[in-house]
Amino acid sequence: PPLDHTFKAGIFHDDNKANVIDGFIGRACTWGKASGGKLGHGVGRMSQTDLKTPFAIYGELYDFSITVVCCGETFSLCITDNGRLFSWGENKEGQLGVGDFKGRAHPTLLEKFCDPDQPRLKDMKNKIFELIAVGNWHCMAVTNKKKVYSWGKNKYGQLGLGHTQNMNVPFCVLPLCDPLNPKHVRSIAAGKSHSVAAGEDGDVFSWGRGWDGQLGHKVVSEAAYEPRVVEDMENK
Numbered sequence: 001p002p003l004d005h006t007f008k009a010g011i012f013h014d015d016n017k018a019n020v021i022d023g024f025i026g027r028a029c030t031w032g033k034a035s036g037g038k039l040g041h042g043v044g045r046m047s048q049t050d051l052k053t054p055f056a057i058y059g060e061l062y063d064f065s066i067t068v069v070c071c072g073e074t075f076s077l078c079i080t081d082n083g084r085l086f087s088w089g090e091n092k093e094g095q096l097g098v099g100d101f102k103g104r105a106h107p108t109l110l111e112k113f114c115d116p117d118q119p120r121l122k123d124m125k126n127k128i129f130e131l132i133a134v135g136n137w138h139c140m141a142v143t144n145k146k147k148v149y150s151w152g153k154n155k156y157g158q159l160g161l162g163h164t165q166n167m168n169v170p171f172c173v174l175p176l177c178d179p180l181n182p183k184h185v186r187s188i189a190a191g192k193s194h195s196v197a198a199g200e201d202g203d204v205f206s207w208g209r210g211w212d213g214q215l216g217h218k219v220v221s222e223a224a225y226e227p228r229v230v231e232d233m234e235n236k
Contacts, residue, residue: 026065028078028107029054036074037105038089047105060107061086070134072152077139078107083128085110085141085170093137094168095152101168113149113170121169135190140197141170146184148173148197156193157225158208164225175227176205197227204233 030039031051040057041047064080071077075089075096086107087096094101097110099121112121131142138152138159149170150159157164160173176183176197184200194208194215205227206215213220216230 026067026081027056028061028066028069029056030076031055036090037103038074038076040076040088040105040107042106057107060109068132070132070139072134072139073136075134077132077134077141079129079132079141083130083144085124085129085132087139091168093153094166095137095139097139097151097168097170099169110170113172115172116174124170131188133188133190133195135195136192138190138193138195139170140173140188140190140195142185142188146177146182146186146200148176148185148188150195153193156209156223158190158193158195160195160207160225160227162226173227195227202233204230206230 031054034050066078069078077087088104088107091103113124128144129141133140140150151167151170185197186200187198189196196206207224207227
């Protein structure tokens with residue numbers, strides 16, 4: 001369909017030349033380099049055809065409006081108007097969150113998640129997501145109940161789960177969601193290999209790779225495997 005000149009969101013990538021926009025009618029549109037299925041137009045000729053102009057993604061997203069969309073290095077993630085998550089593109093690090101490491105050339109619904117208090121996988125159909133953030137190969141998402149989930153590459157602990165194992169389904173970031181001391185996260189962001197979250201009380205937390213001081217901690221470390229408060233941002 002034709003696109004109006006007004007956009008709700010736009011992402012541009014110099015590195016991989018893949019782009020996503022969300023037009024006024026709620027359609028996610030992609031253009032640029034198509035290798036790896038990162039444009040989301042399915043298998044066949046369209047999946048490998050580079051596009052110079054925006055082209056709407058139909059298929060699995062046909063019945064939804066897109067409210068938020070983000071791009072990683074070679075994949076994309078979006079939230080639909082009913083709070084569900086869809087992802088597509090390459091998946092070598094588990095960054096699509098679909099339970100395996102196989103790429104997807106079309107948007108695929110994320111169906112399972114895991115909470116640390118119940119290690120078995122659970123159905124995501126009752127989850128409503130409001131926020132997403134994407135690094136090069138890892139993702140974070142926040143529900144309407146302010147619970148934070150992460151998945152994908154975890155070499156430097158950027159998932160905040162206390163270890164460095166890659167995860168191919170969303171896992172709850174317990175230090176931010178502890179029912180005894182919830183942080184009520186209202187904002188998230190992701191760098192190449194680190195992550196940041198802000199709570200409703202103003203506290204800022206960071207974790208992941210920290211070699212260059214990007215975590216903002218007073219003592220620079222190689223990596224932080226769990227969220228740590230940025231002390232110089234307290235009470236700001």
